[in-house]
Every structure is written in C-alpha cells, then in structure tokens.
Amino acid sequence: MYVLIVSAKVKPEQRGRFLEAIEDNAVSSVRDEPGCLRFDVVVDNDDPDHYLFYEVYRDQEAFAAHRDSEHFARWRQAAEVCLAEPLEATHTAMVLTRSDRGEGGRSADGDRT
Secondary structure (H helix, E strand, O other): OEEEEEEEEEOHHHHHHHHHHHHHHHHHHHHHOOOEEEEEEEEEOOEEEEEEEEEEEOOHHHHHHHHOOHHHHHHHHHHHHHEOOOOEEEEEEOOOOHHHHOOOOEOOOOOEO
C-alpha cells in the first residue's frame, strides 16, 4: 500500500474555505476512487491552522489516479488561495495495519478482514 502524510498550514482567514475544499477532496476520494482506501484529516491540538492528512492508496497507480481526479483539481485550486505555505508531504509504505494485529480493518493488500 501507498501512504501519504501531508502537513498543511492554512491562512486563518481562509480556514472555512479550506475545510470545505478538503472535505470535498477527502469524501470524494474515498467514495469515488476504488484505490483510495482511507483519507483522514486532523487538526493540530496546539495550532488551529495546522492540518494533517493521512491518505492510504492501494498502490502508486491509485495515487496517480487520485491526482488526475476532478475533485483533486478543485482542491488544488482552493489550496492556492487557502494555504499559508506549500504543503509538506511524506510518501511512505504500509508496514503494519490493524488487521495485522487481529483487530479488523484492511490487510496490507487492501482487503477487509
């Protein structure tokens, strides 16, 4: 699996627009992309303008398909206005999932257990 962890710093006056745009991107990704297995958005407890995205894709091809989607294009357009600085992304690979610990979820190949 292909995992992306993204750090986003948002302009305080653009927080509402940012939240609408990232919600559209996250919900559309999981709903419309068979290769997008998870897309979580969290906020830093110490900084209300710092958000992190945790995105899980079946493989790099699924991530490439995500970047070609209409909802990603909408997100990028909003991000140009809303972000205080460029996104910081860490590209990773899955090592352990909940299913590896016998707790359900998806296995490393993306199947539900």
